[in-house]
Amino acid sequence: MSETYFTRDHEWIRVEDGIGTVGITDYAQHALGDIVFVELPAPGDSLSRGGQAAVVESVKAASDVFAPVSGAVTAVNQDIVDTPGLVNHAPEGDGWFFSLRLADAGDLAGLLDRAAYDAFVKELE
Amino acid sequence: MSAGPIELATTPLDSLHRQLGARMVPFAGYSMPVQYPDGVLAEHRHTRAAAGLFDVSHMGQVILRGADRVGALESLVPGDIRGLPVGRIRYTLFTNGEGGILDDLMVTNAGDHLFLVVNAACKEADIAHLRSALGDAVRPLPDRALLALQGPLAAQVLARLAPEAAEMAFMSWRRLEVAGIVCWASRSGYTGEDGFEISVPADLAERLARRLLDEPEVKPIGLGARDTLRLEAGLCLYGADIDTATTPVEAGLAWTIGKHRRAEGGFPGAAGILRQLAEGPPRRRVGLRPDDRAPARAHTVITLADGRPVGEVTSGGFGPTVDGPVAMGYVEAAHAAPGTALLLVVRGQPRPARVVDLPFVPHRYRKA
Numbered sequence: 001m002s003e004t005y006f007t008r009d010h011e012w013i014r015v016e017d018g019i020g021t022v023g024i025t026d027y028a029q030h031a032l033g034d035i036v037f038v039e040l041p042a043p044g045d046s047l048s049r050g051g052q053a054a055v056v057e058s059v060k061a062a063s064d065v066f067a068p069v070s071g072a073v074t075a076v077n078q079d080i081v082d083t084p085g086l087v088n089h090a091p092e093g094d095g096w097f098f099s100l101r102l103a104d105a106g107d108l109a110g111l112l113d114r115a116a117y118d119a120f121v122k123e124l125e
Numbered sequence: 126m127s128a129g130p131i132e133l134a135t136t137p138l139d140s141l142h143r144q145l146g147a148r149m150v151p152f153a154g155y156s157m158p159v160q161y162p163d164g165v166l167a168e169h170r171h172t173r174a175a176a177g178l179f180d181v182s183h184m185g186q187v188i189l190r191g192a193d194r195v196g197a198l199e200s201l202v203p204g205d206i207r208g209l210p211v212g213r214i215r216y217t218l219f220t221n222g223e224g225g226i227l228d229d230l231m232v233t234n235a236g237d238h239l240f241l242v243v244n245a246a247c248k249e250a251d252i253a254h255l256r257s258a259l260g261d262a263v264r265p266l267p268d269r270a271l272l273a274l275q276g277p278l279a280a281q282v283l284a285r286l287a288p289e290a291a292e293m294a295f296m297s298w299r300r301l302e303v304a305g306i307v308c309w310a311s312r313s314g315y316t317g318e319d320g321f322e323i324s325v326p327a328d329l330a331e332r333l334a335r336r337l338l339d340e341p342e343v344k345p346i347g348l349g350a351r352d353t354l355r356l357e358a359g360l361c362l363y364g365a366d367i368d369t370a371t372t373p374v375e376a377g378l379a380w381t382i383g384k385h386r387r388a389e390g391g392f393p394g395a396a397g398i399l400r401q402l403a404e405g406p407p408r409r410r411v412g413l414r415p416d417d418r419a420p421a422r423a424h425t426v427i428t429l430a431d432g433r434p435v436g437e438v439t440s441g442g443f444g445p446t447v448d449g450p451v452a453m454g455y456v457e458a459a460h461a462a463p464g465t466a467l468l469l470v471v472r473g474q475p476r477p478a479r480v481v482d483l484p485f486v487p488h489r490y491r492k493a
Contacts, residue, residue, distance in 0.1 A: 033349070034166040036443035037418055037450070055472065057420055059165040059349055059443055062472075085166075 004092075005068065005108055006117035012092060013068040015108065020069060023096040024056065024087065027121045032058040035084045040076040040098055047071060047100060049107050054097050056087065069107035071100035136182035137270045137330040145345050153245035155183040158347040165349035169445040172316055172354055173486075176276035177346035178337050185248025186269050186324055187255065189239040191262030198232065198239060200258055203373060203392045205383020209234045214296045214311050217381055218373055219254060224394030224401070225369035226376065227254065229361065231322075233298045233311060240298070240309065242271065242322070244363045270330030275320035275354075277489060278342040283310075283321055286336065290321065295491045304336045315351065317358025317488045356451060357444045359412060359483030365423055366410060366439045366453055374401040375455065377410045377483070408436060409461040412483040413452040413469065419476055420450040421469040427456055428468045428475065435460050438469065444485055451485045452478075 002016040010028035013020040029035065037057040047053050047067035054065035076098045080086050087095035102108075112120060133156040142149065147158030158180065160168060171177055189198060199206050204217030211234050219227035228247040233240040243251045248265075255263045274283060284291035287303045293312040301310040306329045314320040325333050337343050352362070361367045367376045372394070379402055386392060390399060415421055425438040441452030452469070460467060463482050468475040 033160060034164045036166075036445075037420055039419065057443070059353060059445075060159075062420070062422065 004114060005111035006114065006120075007066065007068045007111060008120060009066050011065060011068050013108075013111070015102065018102050018105070019074060019099055020071065020102055021096050021099045022053070022065075022068060024065060024091055025117070025121075026091045027124075029088050029091040029095070032056065032061075032063060034059050035087045037062075038080045038084050038087065038097070040081060041073045043073050043076060045073045047073065056084075065097060067100070068111060069100070070103040072103070073098050073100050075099040134183075136180055137327040138180045138182065138334055141331050141334055142180065142345075147345070147347060150348070152348060153183055155245060157183060158345070160347040160349045161345050163344065165347070165353065166445050168344065168346045168350035169353050171344050172276045172318060172346055172350060173446055174277070175342045175344070176274055176278040176282050176320075176340075177316075177350070178334060178343050179273040179275065179346050179351055180270070180334070181273050181322070181351075182270040182327075182330065183245035184271055185241075185243040185245065185251060186266040186271060187241040187243065187248075187252060188235075188264040188266060189241065189255065189259055189262055190237070190264065191259055194239050194259065194262060197258045197262075198255075199386070200391065201254065201393065202230075202232075203382040203386050203395070203398065204232065205386060206232060206234075206239070207385065208383065211236045212298055214298050214313055215381075218367075218378065219251065220373065220392055220394040220398065221369055222393050223369070224372040224397035226363070226367045226371055226373065227251070227369060229363050229367060229378075231311070231313065235298065235309075240324075246364060266324075268327045269324050270327050272323045272325065272330065272334060272337070273314055273320060274323065274337060274343070275314045275316040275346075276318050276342075279318070279320040280491070282337070282340045282342050285340065293321075293491075295319075303333060306333050308333070312491060315358075315360055316354035317360070317484055317486055317490075318354075319489055319491045353442060353445055356440050356442060356453065357446055357484065357486040358488060359453065359485060361410075361453075362440055371410075371455070372398055372401055372406065374398060375406040375408055375410060405458060408455045408457050410439070410453060410455055411461050411463075412481040412485060413438065413441070413454060413467070413478050414481045414485075415450045415452070415469055416477040416479065418449060419471050421452045421471050421476070421478070425452070425454070426470045427454055427478075428470060429460065430466070430468065432468075432475070435467070446486045453483070456480070
């Protein structure tokens with residue numbers, strides 16, 4: 001059974017069996033506009049919670065994607081490097097960024113569940 | 126005065142933009158549409174394939190009257206205004222005493238007056254500057270809007286509403302009745318495509334815009350795509366690619382300096398500009414194509430292979446028609462030849478790039 005969590009920086013992380021898959025939310029892709037370039041970490045990279053993990057660039061600007069939790073990268077989504085528009089079309093599906101093995105499941109306690117994230121986004125609009 | 130948020134000006138098309146679902150952003154003191162729901166990429170591609178309608182009403186429109194208007198304007202710009210025939214437009218520059226660029230502008234010889242279009246962010250300063258030379262002969266036109274209709278189908282669309290548009294030459298200007306509205310139309314633009322800029326009384330602007338948007342080839346295009354289109358066309362953005370710290374020669378705009386102006390001078394900064402013209406400038410504006418897909422934005426440092434900085438990117442991003450990153454910047458003249466390999470330092474990482482000829486996408490202006 002997987003569980004999805006969110007950050008106030010508009011990343012999501014879906015966790016199953018100690019592996020988290022990370023991407024950016026629909027709100028984030030919409031705010032960024034057409035995404036034209038993605039830079040991902042390398043498998044094996046060690047990421048720390050809140051640290052820079054990836055870069056996403058829209059036509060107008062570059063933005064950082066932060067690691068929602070600490071851990072070691074297990075896989076990256078080459079498809080979004082080849083076709084950055086996937087992040088716009090399927091931000092919580094085929095547009096995922098990378099997976100990592102959680103260093104400390106306790107990191108998840110600081111994240112939002114979907115209802116809390118939706119409420120947070122609503123405040124922004 | 127209250128200490129509230131900065132009040133943004135709006136164009137006569139403000140409510141139309143909102144109705145069309147535009148994302149509005151502050152730009153040069155105006156609330157302007159950066160994109161519509163289709164998004165920057167689709168808007169860019171639509172303009173290259175069909176026809177895009179841009180609201181550029183934030184730009185300054187100014188009329189110069191007075192018997193000495195031509196001589197007075199020539200005292201401020203290096204362009205050949207004396208030789209500009211009635212009904213023709215010229216791109217020129219306001220220069221300062223050091224040879225820097227105060228603004229770039231379009232000048233039309235409208236017969237009994239000159240008609241100028243200047244940048245929004247510079248218009249107050251430009252008007253004051255013009256008044257220093259022309260006094261009361263300077264008449265700003267705040268009650269006119271400006272629309273740009275750009276793209277390979279722009280002429281076909283406009284000719285449907287105003288048949289005379291079809292025959293207009295590139296960089297020509299005329300009064301044109303479009304769907305019953307008397308406009309001033311020029312065959313020019315800022316996208317590298319064929320097209321028109323249409324000056325219209327503010328109170329008729331929305332009617333004209335809606336009429337043009339009714340045509341099946343036309344979609345509204347925001348400032349986001351305007352920027353990617355002009356970048357691919359290798360056209361300068363004032364405040365980014367040209368400013369008071371760059372000269373016309375460094376910027377590759379020496380072609381705007383008229384023949385008699387080269388011989389006679391008589392414009393601000395003439396001594397330095399003409400010396401650079403003769404001896405060559407210390408640096409040049411160039412096109413840059415990164416080898417990989419990472420966009421290099423403005424202020425990206427340009428270095429040689431050994432890490433020595435030789436310049437800086439002034440405009441850069443993703444070129445939708447090129448389908449890759451494109452940039453313009455200044456590099457030391459010795460490293461400005463097309464084909465030169467350079468490095469662009471993006472997020473601390475040197476990335477290989479190559480100097481290329483501008484434009485990135487060939488211009489498709491109407492041939493004479």
